[in-house]
Amino acid sequence: MADNKETILHALRYEMLSSRDIAKRTGISQPTVSRVLKTLPVLKLGGGRSTIFTLLAKQDSLPLYQVDATGKLVRIGVLYERPDEETVLVYADGYQTYENLPYYLYDTLPAGFLGAITLEQIIQNDQTLTTRSDSWSYTQILHYLTHYGVDLAGNFVLGNFMAERASSLSFDVVSRENYAQITTQIKTSPQVFASSIAGEQPKFTAYNGTQHLIVKYSPLLNEQNPVAERHRDLMICEHLALEGLCEAGIPAAKSHLIKGDRLYLEIERFDRVGEYGRRGMVSLRALDAEYAGKNSHWVEIAQSLVHQKRISQKSFEQVEIAYAFGQFIANTDMHLGNFSFFLKGLEIDEAAPIYDMLPMAYMPKQGELMNPDMTVPRFVPVSETAKKRALATAKEFWMKVLEHQEISDDFKRLVASMSESLDY
Numbered sequence: 001m002a003d004n005k006e007t008i009l010h011a012l013r014y015e016m017l018s019s020r021d022i023a024k025r026t027g028i029s030q031p032t033v034s035r036v037l038k039t040l041p042v043l044k045l046g047g048g049r050s051t052i053f054t055l056l057a058k059q060d061s062l063p064l065y066q067v068d069a070t071g072k073l074v075r076i077g078v079l080y081e082r083p084d085e086e087t088v089l090v091y092a093d094g095y096q097t098y099e100n101l102p103y104y105l106y107d108t109l110p111a112g113f114l115g116a117i118t119l120e121q122i123i124q125n126d127q128t129l130t131t132r133s134d135s136w137s138y139t140q141i142l143h144y145l146t147h148y149g150v151d152l153a154g155n156f157v158l159g160n161f162m163a164e165r166a167s168s169l170s171f172d173v174v175s176r177e178n179y180a181q182i183t184t185q186i187k188t189s190p191q192v193f194a195s196s197i198a199g200e201q202p203k204f205t206a207y208n209g210t211q212h213l214i215v216k217y218s219p220l221l222n223e224q225n226p227v228a229e230r231h232r233d234l235m236i237c238e239h240l241a242l243e244g245l246c247e248a249g250i251p252a253a254k255s256h257l258i259k260g261d262r263l264y265l266e267i268e269r270f271d272r273v274g275e276y277g278r279r280g281m282v283s284l285r286a287l288d289a290e291y292a293g294k295n296s297h298w299v300e301i302a303q304s305l306v307h308q309k310r311i312s313q314k315s316f317e318q319v320e321i322a323y324a325f326g327q328f329i330a331n332t333d334m335h336l337g338n339f340s341f342f343l344k345g346l347e348i349d350e351a352a353p354i355y356d357m358l359p360m361a362y363m364p365k366q367g368e369l370m371n372p373d374m375t376v377p378r379f380v381p382v383s384e385t386a387k388k389r390a391l392a393t394a395k396e397f398w399m400k401v402l403e404h405q406e407i408s409d410d411f412k413r414l415v416a417s418m419s420e421s422l423d424y
Contacts, residue, residue, distance in 0.1 A: 004026075004028055004036050007026045007028065008026060008033060008037070009040065009055065012053060012055040013055060013083060016054040017052060018049075018050075018051060018053070019033045019034055019037065019053065021052075037053055041055065041058075042054060042055055043056055043088065043090070046095075054080075054088055056082060057082055057083050057084075058081050061078045061079060062078070062079045062146065062158055063077075063078050063079075063158075063160060064076055064077050064078070064102075064156065064157075064158055065156070065163050065166075066155045066156060066157070066345070067276070067277070067278040068155070068277065068278070069277040070273075070276070071274070071276025073157065073163050073166060073167055076346065077090055077091035079102070079158070085138040086098065086100065087101055089102060101141060101142070103282075103286045103290035104156065104280075104282045104286055105141075105145060105156060105158070106141075106285075106286050106289075107154060107283050107340075108145065108149060108153055109133045109134075109141065109144065110133050110144075111133060111134070111337075113201060113202055113203055114203060114205070115133065116131065117186070119131045119133065128140060128143050129143065129144060145159070145162070146158055146159040146161065146162060147161075147162075149162050150166050150169065151166070151169060154271050154282075155278035155279055155280045170275075171212075171275055172207070173207060174206035174207060175208065176260070176264070179217070179260060179262075180261045180262070182204055182206070182215075183204070183262065186202070186204060201216050202217055203215060203216045204217075207275060210274075211268050211269070211272070211274075212268075212269040212272035213268060213269060214266075215264055215265070215266050215267070216235060216264070216265040217262045217263065218231045218232045218235050218262045218263040218264075219231055219232070219262065221259075221262060226369055227364045227369060229408050229410070229411075230363075230369055230408075230411065231364065232263050233362075233407050233408055234358055234359065234363060235263050235265050236257065236263070236406055236407055237359055237401060238255070238265060238357065238358035239256075239265055240401060240404070241329060241358055241397055242355070242357060243255065244396055244397045244400065245325065245354055247396075248389070248393045250321055250325075250354065251351070251352075251353040252354040252357070253270060253353045254267070254353075255267045255268070267355070270352060270353050271352075279343075280342060280345075281340045281341065281342060281352055282340060282341055282343055282348065283336060283337050283338075283339065283340045283341075284298060284302070284319075284336045284337075284338075284339045284341075285335070287301070287305060287310070288336055291304070291308060291310060292304040292308075295336075297334070298322070298336070299319060299323050299381050299382055300381070301336070302316050302319040302320075303316070305348075310348055311348055311351070314350065315351040317385075317386060318350075319351065320382040320383060321386045321393075322354045322357070322390075323380070324380050324382045324386055324387050324390035324391070325394055326357060327376065327377055327380045328376055328390055328391060328422060329357070329359050329394050329397055329398070329418075330359040330361040330362065330418050331359060332360045332361040333356075333360035333363075338355070339352075339354070340352040359418075362414065371414055373417055374415070374417065374418040375417060375418060376421045376422055391422060394422060395419075395422050398418070398419035401415065402415075402416070
């Protein structure tokens with residue numbers, strides 16, 4: 001019996017098998033296989049002739065929830081750990097296996113300016129984690145999600161403990177008059193407004209009584225130096241880019257500029273609905289890692305996804321327009337985390353609105369101005385239809401930049417060559 005158990009455990013070590021396949025591979029009779037399976041840490045999947053068994057690394061499981069648009073937590077499945085840190089999510093009408101944790105959970109990890117603040121606060125009392133979430137192990141990621149994953153980007157919540165906390169969340173209403181105080185608190189006590197929202201630009205999250213916001217902010221307006229001025233110029237450019245895309249009928253995040261002690265850019269969060277509702281999201285980075293493996297630019301990855309019928313033609317065209325528009329406005333930071341899709345349950349839905357779109361080529365680095373002589377690239381790998389639409393929107397954008405009274409003359413002179421090169 002012991003030998004049979006070890007033989008069957010070895011057979012299940014690297015793949016999921018039916019009892020019939022186990023019997024064939026091991027030479028053990030099927031009745032004996034069935035008896036032994038009842039004594040092993042295995043999970044029965046499927047039904048009827050398609051029933052298979054998977055070996056579990058541990059018997060414990062974690063329920064996976066999504067917060068719907070009304071704020072209700074909906075359990076979508078139960079996550080089990082298999083050997084070698086593989087997982088399987090079992091839901092009402094089936095299951096899905098993953099080589100590690102489900103790919104869509106990686107977008108929820110803390111990153112960027114606010115992610116760093118979040119982690120600095122956590123590791124003061126929890127040495128399990130480090131400040132570099134991009135180098136976390138499987139165990140560390142699981143620890144973060146099940147101990148701190150109550151209000152993550154998107155709408156996933158892992159484990160009952162986090163679900164209980166998420167169901168009792170409430171948000172203080174923040175007004176624009178509070179912004180100056182918040183930025184001061186971030187400087188002195190950053191943990192007060194911690195969040196897992198990614199991106200390196202200084203920002204905080206807030207609920208204004210109607211919508212959840214990401215609020216980016218510039219240096220103080222009384223800081224009259226070239227670097228501070230450039231940050232303000234680029235913040236205005238981001239607003240103009242998003243506004244211009246919306247006006248052209250291209251889905252983009254809605255934004256508002258507010259002038260106070262600093263320049264503030266409010267961006268409405270499209271992964272939140274009212275106070276408690278949420279929408280699921282997944283980035284191109286996560287989709288590429290799971291399905292395409294290109295590690296390339298947006299369009300090439302999206303081409304692979306549309307060929308696999310994982311995204312719609314409409315979403316692909318939106319990727320093309322966004323990518324071309326970024327090329328035409330000198331956005332040199334279109335990394336794979338900067339384009340996302342909505343999720344409907346676990347299914348990839350339509351492309352999310354465009355966000356983080358601005359002329360990043362001119363963003364100061366390490367306190368120094370970046371003044372490249374930029375022109376439009378001669379080749380942009382998109383369709384002519386997408387190119388024409390993006391080009392028209394980019395021309396309108398640069399015209400607004402050059403006419404905007406709050407943008408510095410130095411910046412206007414710098415970007416003139418980029419604007420002029422659009423006429424081709």
